[in-house]
Amino acid sequence: MKITLKKRKLASGKISLSIEYYKGSETTPEGKRRHIRENENLKLFLYGDPTNPGEKKKNKETLVLAKKILAIREAEFYQGRFNLKNTAKSKRRFLDFFIEKAEEKSDSQNNYGNWTATLVHLKRHIAPGTVFEEIDDAFVKRVRNYFDKEARTKSDLPLALNSKYSYFNKFKASLRLAFNEGYLSINYAAQAKSFEQAESQREYLTFKELQNLSNTPCKYEVLKRAFLFSCLTGLRWSDINAMIWSEVRDEDEDVIRINFRQQKTDGVEYLYISKQARDLLGERKEPQDRVFVGLKYSAVYNNEIVRWCNRAGISKHITFHSARHTNAVLLLENGADIYTVSKRLGHREIRTTAIYAKIVDKKMREASNLIPTLKF
Template sequence: MKISLIERKLKDGSINLAIEYYKGSEITSEGKRKHIREYENLKLYLYGEPKNANEKKENKETLLLAKKLLAIREAEYYQGKFDLKNTTKGKRRFLDYFHEKTEEKSGSLKNYGNWTATMVHLKRCIPSNTVFDDIDEKFVKRIRTYFDKEARTKSDLPLSLNSKYSYFNKFKACLRSAFDEGYLAINYASKAKSFEQAESQREYLTHEELQSLVNTECKYEVLKRAFIFSCLSSLRWSDINKMVWAEVREEYQDNELVFKIHFEQQKTGGIEYLYISKQARDLLGERKGNLDRVFIGLKYSAVYNNEIVRWCNRAGISKHITFHSARHTNAVLLLENGVDIYTLSKRMGHSEIRTTAIYAKIIDQKNKEASNLIPELSF
């Protein structure tokens, strides 16, 4: 690629300075040669016909600045081409950079929480004066060993496999970003082996257990409606808790009244729409103002979490059920009743089909268990 400074004469007689990136040429389908160029407007201007010494001096200074910017762009290009590290950036402290990347994740509460938790651990194992020039493969291996052997939870227990997986991946993500931005000449993240991710236990309710909950009194009526609605719709707690009536839609399609929820996923930020059944819609109650919350009084608290456990106990359910178990319940019930995994993945809002496939394993296990339910015959 050729990088050069060019001048463009404007209608008012002034000259605009820009950097041209010439990326070669190609032959079009018509057999003509097409030159590939990109431009960066420096927003610097020269007098086309300087009238006095001051204008000539200003032109000289502006042109000198433009040439310095050109030199910077050329240096950045060769830095990337030959894996050269920016020596000034190499003096930046790693933990300061990681903190900056952490703050960039503040828009997503769950992701931000994982980054801040990782930051806590990195402060324990990385000296505060560590700069990017200090980072090499031994450094990365030492951080992995810390997460694997030394890191402890607040309860002074070793990290779970999933915590190791999550925290070390945040560390690797920071290394990748540092490489992309010129702080590192080598992408050490590509050389570091991640931890295996353990399959988490997904507790769910059978249809019979869900019916038992419907028939059992719950101390908080709004909690009961919200939990059962999640079982019927798959919506997360965060999306149910913030739901307003403007997100609840009713419309006719092919002369049939259908119900949908249009919402922005709290976890991913993606805009989604979700069809729900009439029974699920009835749980929402009477429509109110567009900006009114649907589940008024619903809140996250230890009192509500404990009531879910007591409610299950009163219904004769001994499983460890949390509000998120309602989402797992929806997935299992849909698979049991013939929904294909791709449709389920879309309804659940999963970005990867492998996340949804875990529910298929649950169904497969149930089929395996069912094969042994018939008592043995005597021959």
């Protein structure tokens, strides 16, 4: 099939745009050759003889739009709209495809964890033999309803709103990938409505609590240094764990920075750090050596953070990621503007950082004491 953009001049002088689908030719009973064409009227028009800059600009914009529609129609053709489906792909089992995509995320601990957690639920709801040709709008709606009404946690509780949001988005991501790779002829992910994301509570340490923690022994010295370094810099666990000495730039005594690529976003970052944060790194080693040797993601280390906090008299549920929250709050409390904090944390959107601003809103805190004391 050949798909082309066609122009037809109208009696009014304007030019009508359409897309022609040429499907070849056939021989009629009379022995004549007949060409098979179908046309799609785009209801877009060009000025046949533009007389001013405005009309010329409109023609240019309309033609760009028509070419974009043409590109979409060509993509739909190759995705199987015109009965040219890849039957081998349509017969592939959906769960096998999801497992493959989950494994591709194994480089990112957090992202991989979300994909594998989603897979656990999908296996409970989707029959193992379900293939792509069985996927339709009703199928997607049933999966969404499962996450919304039926899915349970290990403690047999309904899923929290953020869990529904995360799991269903991973399911949608797999549908989007399946469409891009030709397993589906319709992008169901674009049509499926996501769950709303709830604002999560961000546990952090006050400066006094951080001071107490730094004076309290931790069973694993590398864990203590890495956690305190995160509190002072805002770096994620994944970036701290992957840090090598070539990324640490001691330009002079007062200018120290980390040049690294974020594990989560793959963005290149240049982060200035304090001398105290640099002291936590220890003595410089070979360029390709890890800075925090022996640091690892494990239940043992996670549990030690809790015990370490308990020994410091801190009853909050603190995780390694709480160090990042601590850094954001301490920066804002000590005068850093929200844009600077956002850049230091590597946030792509300022609204992500704005959540921390709520925590340190001094005006709200002051307002709580504006009403005079009642005499009971």
